[in-house]
Amino acid sequence: MRKISFILNGEKRSVYVEPNDLLLDVLRDKLGDKTPKYGCGRGDCGTCTVLLNGKSVRSCLILAVEVDGQEITTLEGISKGGLTELQKYFLKHNSFQCGFCAPGMIVTLEEFLKKNPKPDEEEVKEAISGNLCRCTGYVPIIRAVMDYVKNK
């Protein structure tokens, strides 16, 4: 066991972890942030995506000790201050069905749109190509993003 401290969604948190504990499990089971989801455990699906110092990473591939002293943002953090502009467009476009991919998808897109505020459709597809969704066929998600981009 080792104590690590990091900023989680703007708040300093400290937690004891084993050297082989995954960030995903620590966030979910020790810190109670259930927004990153387990979908595959090996970096294939993107449901566990969080931001590490503002860059999207897969929390199932990162050891918790690696984030000591760093900054983590999850969908919980993104949603805390009320719906973001992008989320409002998801709402309008029925973007998710079962919703299990939503946390990873939204975290990925929030980061992407900061970097690239006026993407074209191909760039949006590229940006979410690591986030699997089995329900929607991606079309309603892309629809929401493009509408948001257009109206910004």
Next chain:
Amino acid sequence: MEELKFVGKDIPRIDEKEKITGAARYVDDLDFGPNLLYAEIVESPYPHALIKKIDTSEAEKVEGVVKVVTGKDFPFKFGLYMKDRYIFAQDRVRFVGEQVAAVVARDPKIAQKAAKLVKVEYEPLPAVFDPLEAIKEGAPIIHPELGQYSHVPWFFPKGGTNIAHHRKVRKGDVEKGFKEADYVFEDTYKIPRYAHCCMETHISVAYYDLSGRLTLWNSSQSPHVQKALIADALSPLGITEKDVRVITPYVGGGFGGKAGVTMEVIAAALAVACKGNPVKVRWRRDQEFYNTYMRQQVISKIKVGVKKDGTITAFQIENFWDAGPYVEYGANVVNASGLSATGPYRIPNVKIDSYCIYTNLPAAGPYRGFGYSEMLFSVESHMTRIAKAIGMDPVEFRRKNAIREGDSLAYGAPMNPNGLIEAIDKVAEEIEWGKKEESKDPKKAIGKGFAIFWKAPAMPPNVSTTAFLKFSGDGSVNILVSGMEIGQGYHTAMAQIAAEILTIPIEKIRVELPDTDRNPYHWQTVASHVTWASGNAVKRAALEARDKIFEVVSRAYHFNKDSLYLENGKVKCYLKPDFELDLKDFVINGIMKEDGYYVGQNIVASGQFFVDFCSALQDPETSQGGHPNVHYTVGAAAVKIEVDKETGKVKILKAVEAIDCGKAINPLNVKDQIIGGLLQGLATALYEDMRFDKNGKILNPNFTDYKIPTSLDIPEEVVPIIVEVAQPDGPFGARGMAEHPMIPAAPMIANAVEDAVGVRIKALPITAEKIALALAKGEKEPDYYWHIMK
């Protein structure tokens, strides 16, 4: 007809806010406190073997291990349609991955470590992985006791063989039909296994408290069925249905994979073994592949007779389904699709043999389309080939032979009202059928493919559903139902139906996720029937509530009940235009009369829907005589693709799909179902592919090697089309449609590939490799060896 205000409108999903903020809680997100225990399963490395001995002593010694459980502790069977499976393997294992034992520990890592210390001695038995091998004389018998298993009365297992069920349909005289035909076309098609790949893996947390109450939190499509089946399985321990409670929060995708009972019964048993502690069983992604239902592989031998003018005179099909070693649910897939194996065609002479065959691959069962996605690949590939062979346009051929309202189905019952012809015409127009297109790139060819489809809800003939509706003091409503919102938009549709009748805004309605203690009975969320069945129950509940509202108001004000109506959530009176009374003013506290006394009642209502017009009791030799299906939902679809003649790579330029959902309660949701389901189907057509080794072990149980589509794989254009020919007994005319989008995907791709490059692929998936090889070798109809077991 009065204008509808909520039904038929593109109302945003009522569960969307939870989902986009991360507030939606799935089972694994619930907190079970520090007493939670974790299970690790000991799985069979053999596809078929006798269990000689299990030694758990080393595992038990590991600190933190609470219990090690084996088949001896729970020699109980479970099953919805046929009881052929034990909670844990007893004396033999029948597939690689079968549960032999479980270790329960305080920490998942300890459980994993200890599970490796459980020593199991096996005596391997010969195994069989191909359904055609499994029905040969002398094949290893997978269930020696098959003849004794209890099952529903519409299954016909053959004891002493590996045939778990044989659905025969005989109509007219098929030999005579072939004689009348000018041409007879015969071929064999092969469809492999596929996986649902819900993003959320199966999970169940079970808690047997010190009083003997068993509560489960499951990711499930079937809370009430699970309650019943788990109580039944554990009934030797004195557990009855009233003791079992199943709670189902949000579910991260189902597609049939979370129907019935699979791993939840393991969690239940482990909880009983560890009384007083909740026990969590969560499948890792690889377990999700082999330890829940897959889609069955099937070999289809089809023979169709037609006249020169394109009239179909005879249809014969033998479908050999590989259902794996436990077919309790899968046999019903074979049954349901067997009854409808002709596809949506009007055919006088029919012979169908649909075999459910035991093999030693993992258990298979329902997956979006319930057998129709599988069997219509051969039918719809074949119909296009026939049309072309007799010089008829494939769309014209379908229009000519398409089943119409009142036509007799293969089992004799009449076809329901439907918009099949309208769907065909709309799709043909949208895809510009008949217009030849050339690729700008000489290395590429453009082709179009067409398919039609149908599907009936596959259900027992007596399914039931109920809705409770209750008001709060502010006039808002909670609807309690037990259909599952698995992503299809069910809750939104139910809110729209209630809103329509009660005339209150959607924002004032909440539809609650099931808890079997609290929400009334609903069979299962399968078969694409909840909008229809549960929608009827919700509608009736709303009508009952409305009636009670009018009753109270008429008692307080002495209006005739018939003079009252609702508008914008207020009670109004035809005879007294200035009268209006807001629901919130009386639904809980009643109405005060002049003398200070109150009249009223707390407005609560229930609505019920029961299927009592079906019968599965048909002649087992012909399937004639009963009425096994409630109705069919039909549709048509087409694609335009571009094929690279060198690499064989297929690019989908446009996909169009029209479905007759009777009435689209929420058109936006219906269209999004079409788009999502179509992509799921297109992937099975083009690249998803399950591989097994010689030992029956799945080789690609992960998303690196089993490819599901990403955002880069979607068609350039998808056009969903809604057709509305009302279902007479549906709520506002609606019937279900959520499984259907997937069904036509594979045959229409096969048809388009042939149209583009002249290669007819008869075994799925239609990979670039298969197309490129055929083109390189100049083979027009390559016959691929049954590719699963090389």
